[in-house]
Amino acid sequence: MLSLLRQSPLSARIGLGIVLFNCLVAVFAPLIAPYEETAVVGDVWETVSAQFFLGTDHIGRDLFTRMVYGARNTIALAFITTALSFMFGSLLGFVAAVKGGWIDQLLSRLIDVIMSFPTLIFALMILSVLGSSIPTLIFTIALLDSTRVYRLSRAVAMDIEVMEFVEVARLRGEGLWWIIRHEILPNALPPLTAEFGLRFCFVFLFIASLSFLGLGIQPPLADWGGMVRENAGAITFGIFTPLIPAGAIAFLTVGVNMIVDWFLHLSSGLHE
Amino acid sequence: MKNVICHILKRIGASLATIFVISLIIFIGVELLPGDVADTVLGQSATPETVEAFRKELKLDLPPHIRYVAWLKNFVQGDFGNSLANKRPVAELISWRFSNTLFLAGTTALIAVPLAILLGILAAFYRNTLYDKVISTTTLSFISFPEFFVAYILIALFSVKMELFPSIAMIDPHMGLGRKFYTILLPALTLTCVVTAHMMRQTRAAIINVLASAYIEMAEIKGIRRLRIIIHHAFPNSLSPVINVVAVNLAYLVVGVVIVEVVFVYPGLGQLLVDSVAKRDLPVVQASGLIFSITYIGLNLLADVLSMLSNPKLRQSQF
Numbered sequence: 307m308l309s310l311l312r313q314s315p316l317s318a319r320i321g322l323g324i325v326l327f328n329c330l331v332a333v334f335a336p337l338i339a340p341y342e343e344t345a346v347v348g349d350v351w352e353t354v355s356a357q358f359f360l361g362t363d364h365i366g367r368d369l370f371t372r373m374v375y376g377a378r379n380t381i382a383l384a385f386i387t388t389a390l391s392f393m394f395g396s397l398l399g400f401v402a403a404v405k406g407g408w409i410d411q412l413l414s415r416l417i418d419v420i421m422s423f424p425t426l427i428f429a430l431m432i433l434s435v436l437g438s439s440i441p442t443l444i445f446t447i448a449l450l451d452s453t454r455v456y457r458l459s460r461a462v463a464m465d466i467e468v469m470e471f472v473e474v475a476r477l478r479g480e481g482l483w484w485i486i487r488h489e490i491l492p493n494a495l496p497p498l499t500a501e502f503g504l505r506f507c508f509v510f511l512f513i514a515s516l517s518f519l520g521l522g523i524q525p526p527l528a529d530w531g532g533m534v535r536e537n538a539g540a541i542t543f544g545i546f547t548p549l550i551p552a553g554a555i556a557f558l559t560v561g562v563n564m565i566v567d568w569f570l571h572l573s574s575g576l577h578e
Numbered sequence: 579m580k581n582v583i584c585h586i587l588k589r590i591g592a593s594l595a596t597i598f599v600i601s602l603i604i605f606i607g608v609e610l611l612p613g614d615v616a617d618t619v620l621g622q623s624a625t626p627e628t629v630e631a632f633r634k635e636l637k638l639d640l641p642p643h644i645r646y647v648a649w650l651k652n653f654v655q656g657d658f659g660n661s662l663a664n665k666r667p668v669a670e671l672i673s674w675r676f677s678n679t680l681f682l683a684g685t686t687a688l689i690a691v692p693l694a695i696l697l698g699i700l701a702a703f704y705r706n707t708l709y710d711k712v713i714s715t716t717t718l719s720f721i722s723f724p725e726f727f728v729a730y731i732l733i734a735l736f737s738v739k740m741e742l743f744p745s746i747a748m749i750d751p752h753m754g755l756g757r758k759f760y761t762i763l764l765p766a767l768t769l770t771c772v773v774t775a776h777m778m779r780q781t782r783a784a785i786i787n788v789l790a791s792a793y794i795e796m797a798e799i800k801g802i803r804r805l806r807i808i809i810h811h812a813f814p815n816s817l818s819p820v821i822n823v824v825a826v827n828l829a830y831l832v833v834g835v836v837i838v839e840v841v842f843v844y845p846g847l848g849q850l851l852v853d854s855v856a857k858r859d860l861p862v863v864q865a866s867g868l869i870f871s872i873t874y875i876g877l878n879l880l881a882d883v884l885s886m887l888s889n890p891k892l893r894q895s896q897f
Contacts (some may be wrong), residue, residue: 365639405845419596419600422596422600424833424870424874427871427874430836431604431607431855434863518837519836530722541730541738542733544738549731555724556724560724563718563722
C-alpha cells in the first residue's frame with residue numbers, strides 16, 4: 307500500500323491531501339470551530355478580520371465556523387448516501403447477474419426506465435410529494451444513484467459469473483448468497499472502488515445543488531450548498547462570501563476526481 | 579435502409595413506452611401521498627366539509643385508474659389543470675416559461691456546439707502537447723465544479739467588477755431580440771462552460787479513436803497533410819459519435835438549466851418547478867416534470883436516430 311502511494315503521480319497526492327484535509331476538518335469540527343454552529347456573533351456580512359477569519363454570513367454568524375460544520379454535515383451526508391446507493395445497487399446487480407432469467411430482465415428494464423428520467427427532475431418530484439427531510443433526501447438520492455451502480459456491478463458480475471470457480475461453487479451446491487459473498491464480491495471490489503469515488507462526487511454535487519435550490523439540508527444546519535444560497539445576495543454588493551462555500555465544493559470534487567483518475571489509470575493497465 | 583427504419587421504429591416504440599411508464603410513476607407518486615392532496619394543501623386546521631368540497635373539485639372521489647386516464651387525456655390536449663397556489667391554469671403558467679427555457683438552451687447550444695467541436699478537433703490534432711493538456715485540465719475542472727460556482731464567478735467578474743452585464747436575467751415578452759440576447763448572455767455563458775467541457779472531451783476521444791484506424795495510416799503514408807487528414811478523413815467518420823454526443827448534451831442542457839435559472843432569477847420552467855416543489859403545488863410539479871422528461875427522452879431519441887442514420891455500418895448490416 308505504501309509503495310503504491312510512493313509511485314503515485316503528483317496530481318493523485320494533491321487529491322489525497324485535499325480529501326484528507328476535508329475529512330480531518332469534518333471529524334474535528336467542534337475543536338476547530340471558534341464559535342457555536344448557529345450562534346449569531348457579529349454584524350451582517352462583516353469583512354475578514356482577526357475575529358472572523360472569513361467574515362460573517364447573512365445574519366451575522368461566523369462564516370469560518372459555518373464552513374467547518376458545513377464540511378461535517380455535507381461530507382457525512384454524501385458519504386452515507388453513496389454507501390447506501392452501493393449497497394442497493396451492487397446487491398441487485400449481483401443478484402441479477404447470478405440469477406439471470408426473468409429477475410434480470412425485470413430489474414434491468416425497471417432501471418432503464420429510471421435512468422431515462424432526468425435525475426434532478428426525478429428527485430424534485432419525489433421531494434415535492436414527501437417533503438424534504440434528511441432521511442427522505444438520503445433514500446431518494448441513494449435510490450436514483452444506485453441505478454448507475456447496478457449497471458456497473460451487473461456488468462462486472464456477468465464477467466465473473468462465467469468463470470470456472472463460480473461454476474465449481476454452483477456444482478458444489480452453494481446457494482446464491484454464498485456465491486455472491488465468497489466469489490463475486492471479492493473479485494468485483496477493485497472496479498467498484500474507483501466507481502465509489504465517482505459516485506461520491508456525483509452525490510456530493512447533487513446534494514449541494516439540492517441544498518442550493520433550498521430543497522436539501524434545511525437551515526439552521528450548516529451545509530455548503532445552502533450557504534451559497536443564503537449568501538447569494540451579497541455578490542451584487544461586491545462581497546464575495548457565496549464564493550467561499552461554492553469554492554470549497556469545487557475544491558473537494560476536484561480532489562476526489564484526481565484520486566479517481568489515478569485509480570482508473572491503475573486499473574486500466576498501462577495504456578499510454 | 580430497411581434495417582435502419584426497423585431499428586428506428588423499435589427505438590421510437592421504446593421511448594413511447596418509457597414516457598408512458600414515467601407518466602404512470604408521476605401519477606402514482608402523487609397518489610402515494612400520505613392522506614391526499616386535499617389534506618396536504620388545506621393543512622390540519624381545515625374542517626371536514628372544506629376538505630370534502632376540495633376533494634370533489636380535484637375529482638379525488640373517483641377511483642385512481644379513471645382519474646389517470648382523464649389526467650393523461652387532458653395532458654395530451656394541453657389542459658394541465660389549475661395551479662393550487664394561485665388557481666390559474668397551469669398551461670398558461672407553463673407555456674411562456676417553457677419557451678424561455680428553450681430560448682436559453684438554444685442560445686447556449688448555438689455558442690457551445692461549434693466551440694466544443696472546434697476545441698475537440700484542435701485537441702485531437704495537437705494531442706499530447708501542452709495545448710491539449712491545458713484544454714483537458716481546464717475542461718476536467720469545469721466538469722467537477724458545481725454550476726452555481728461557475729455562475730457566481732462569472733457574476734463576480736462580469737457584472738460586479740466590470741459592470742458589463744446584468745446579474746439578473748429578467749426578460750419580458752416585449753423585449754427586442756438583441757436586448758434578450760444581451761440579458762441572457764451570462765446564464766448562457768455559464769451553461770456553455772459546463773456543457774462544452776463534456777462535449778469537447780467526447781469529440782476529442784471520438785476523433786482520436788478514428789485516427790487509430792488503418793485508412794488514416796494509409797493517408798499518412800501517402801503524405802497527405804495532417805490537417806487535411808483530420809478534416810477530410812477523420813471528421814466525417816467520427817460524425818456519428820459526435821452527433822450523439824451533441825444531442826445527449828443538449829438533453830442534459832434542457833435539464834441543467836434548472837440551477838442556472840435559479841441563480842439568475844430567469845423566468846424559465848426550471849425555476850417554476852423549483853418554486854412549485856417548495857410550495858408543493860402538485861399539478862404544476864406534475865406537468866412541468868412530465869414536460870422536462872418528454873423533452874429529455876425526445877432529445878435522447880433524436881441522438882440515437884441521428885447516429886443510426888449517420889453510421890454507414892448500420893445502414894448496410896443485415897440484422
